Amino acid sequence: MNPHRRHFIKSVTAASALLATESIAKPFSIIKDFKKISPNDKIRFATIGMGIQGHSDTKAALRGTPDAEFVAAADLYDGRLTRVKELFGKAIFTTRDYRQILERKDIDAVLVVTPDHWHDHITKASLAAGKHVYCEKPMVHHIQEGPSVIEAWKKSGKTMQIGSQSISSAAFKEVKRLYQAGEIGEINYVESNNDRFNAIGAWNYSIPTDASPKTLDWDTFLGDAPKVPFDAKRFFRWRNYRDYGTGVAGDLYVHLITGVHFVTNSLGPERIFSSGGLSYWKDGRDVPDVMVSILDYPKTAVNAGFQMVLRVNFANAGAIANNTRIIGTEGQLEFTEDHLVLTKRKLPQAPGFGGYDSYNTFSESEQKEFKKQYDTQFPQETRKAEPVKEIKFEAPKDDDAHASHFRDFFDNVKKGSLGTVEDPVFGYRAAAPVLACNESYFSRKVIHWDPVEMKLKKK
Numbered sequence: 001m002n003p004h005r006r007h008f009i010k011s012v013t014a015a016s017a018l019l020a021t022e023s024i025a026k027p028f029s030i031i032k033d034f035k036k037i038s039p040n041d042k043i044r045f046a047t048i049g050m051g052i053q054g055h056s057d058t059k060a061a062l063r064g065t066p067d068a069e070f071v072a073a074a075d076l077y078d079g080r081l082t083r084v085k086e087l088f089g090k091a092i093f094t095t096r097d098y099r100q101i102l103e104r105k106d107i108d109a110v111l112v113v114t115p116d117h118w119h120d121h122i123t124k125a126s127l128a129a130g131k132h133v134y135c136e137k138p139m140v141h142h143i144q145e146g147p148s149v150i151e152a153w154k155k156s157g158k159t160m161q162i163g164s165q166s167i168s169s170a171a172f173k174e175v176k177r178l179y180q181a182g183e184i185g186e187i188n189y190v191e192s193n194n195d196r197f198n199a200i201g202a203w204n205y206s207i208p209t210d211a212s213p214k215t216l217d218w219d220t221f222l223g224d225a226p227k228v229p230f231d232a233k234r235f236f237r238w239r240n241y242r243d244y245g246t247g248v249a250g251d252l253y254v255h256l257i258t259g260v261h262f263v264t265n266s267l268g269p270e271r272i273f274s275s276g277g278l279s280y281w282k283d284g285r286d287v288p289d290v291m292v293s294i295l296d297y298p299k300t301a302v303n304a305g306f307q308m309v310l311r312v313n314f315a316n317a318g319a320i321a322n323n324t325r326i327i328g329t330e331g332q333l334e335f336t337e338d339h340l341v342l343t344k345r346k347l348p349q350a351p352g353f354g355g356y357d358s359y360n361t362f363s364e365s366e367q368k369e370f371k372k373q374y375d376t377q378f379p380q381e382t383r384k385a386e387p388v389k390e391i392k393f394e395a396p397k398d399d400d401a402h403a404s405h406f407r408d409f410f411d412n413v414k415k416g417s418l419g420t421v422e423d424p425v426f427g428y429r430a431a432a433p434v435l436a437c438n439e440s441y442f443s444r445k446v447i448h449w450d451p452v453e454m455k456l457k458k459k
């Protein structure tokens, strides 16, 4: 085992142990999966939803775990099923109907990579069918759907991982280590953003020329959403519509907040407010392209209270510098998936005087008196600030967060453990507040959330 891997397992175990104790309001112990997969067996998995991320997830799953075997795929558009066979081989079983995958006893795990409005339905059906589930973020489409997914997971005893893979990067783990070692003092503020300035970044993905109700299953796509006539834009650019997607908050904030919860072990905010608008992409979408949210985190046993400000601007024609900054009383951690910069500085005990200060407005005699008192109160050793220190970390070139996230999932499947780094309780604690950001935007109200009980609160 290489040292990096050993460190990885150690930190994942620690994080899982922490989650197991803190993540749930009611005590809940890890349920053993008695149908443990033997170390020599392959884990046979299927991907449900073979779109952009379905392809990316399937490849990452195979990169991360040599004993994972891709055996089947479901998708509603025939072209994507053809592509599966072109890329992964003719032997892969393909179907439009995900239930045919759930019926198969030789499939151990499924990746749920459909649009957001299908996540809860397919996850619950998969768990009930005895499959381990890797479900893409955000875990649910609506806040109210979270508890039933958690319940289904606990009942099943199956392993689940939610798909905000950045937290499995070397840089995020290093940020967590530095934060937990107290390197920035007491946290007081976090800001994180994900701006873009291009059509594909703003979710206007390519639509195939053969898109029609014949080549895809429109009725199934709609699922629990309102019935509307066939519209290829809705099918291939579903993120632009609230009926299927969760806007910039569910799509992108969720990664930002997941990272902050991973680093700080915070359970979530208690007050949430958003504002924004549709600035540029007036293409029929019903979600904003600029959104700013303030999330108010209470003081807890593990952290001081802090404010988190999240932003997405899909019309940022200015400078774009996407990262997360966690600020504390003694420094700042600024990071992305690839690198981090820790800047440490500590104020001297003595406040100083003079310069742009009221001291210069005092009479000469008062200035003398003031200085005498200051010298007694603040000896030389209290007057020097610690020099600013900067520590940088670059992730190793071969660091592969996506593959590592899958490896954590499959390792836990093999162990018969529920202790993944992003289990559904963790996943819901990230999803619910960002969905509340949407609720605040559309209702123009402050949303109150109980991060321990995981419930909306009335105020």
Ligand SMILES: NC(=O)c1ccc[n+]([C@@H]2O[C@H](COP(=O)([O-])OP(=O)(O)OC[C@H]3O[C@@H](n4cnc5c(N)ncnc54)[C@H](O)[C@@H]3O)[C@@H](O)[C@H]2O)c1
Pocket: 048, 049, 050, 051, 052, 053, 054, 074, 075, 076, 077, 080, 096, 098, 113, 114, 115, 116, 118, 136, 137, 138, 163, 164, 165, 220, 221, 235, 236, 237, 238, 251
């Ligand atoms: N973790 C990440 O970084 C990341 C990145 C991108 C997307 N995602 C998530 O992945 C999911 C998919 O996003 P995408 O960009 O791949 O979308 P996509 O539109 O490219 O693909 C979605 C696919 O799901 C299929 N589908 C829809 N309903 C289905 C059903 N009932 N049964 C079977 N297949 C069905 C569609 O036919 C489509 O091909 C979303 O939840 C998104 O938030 C995560």
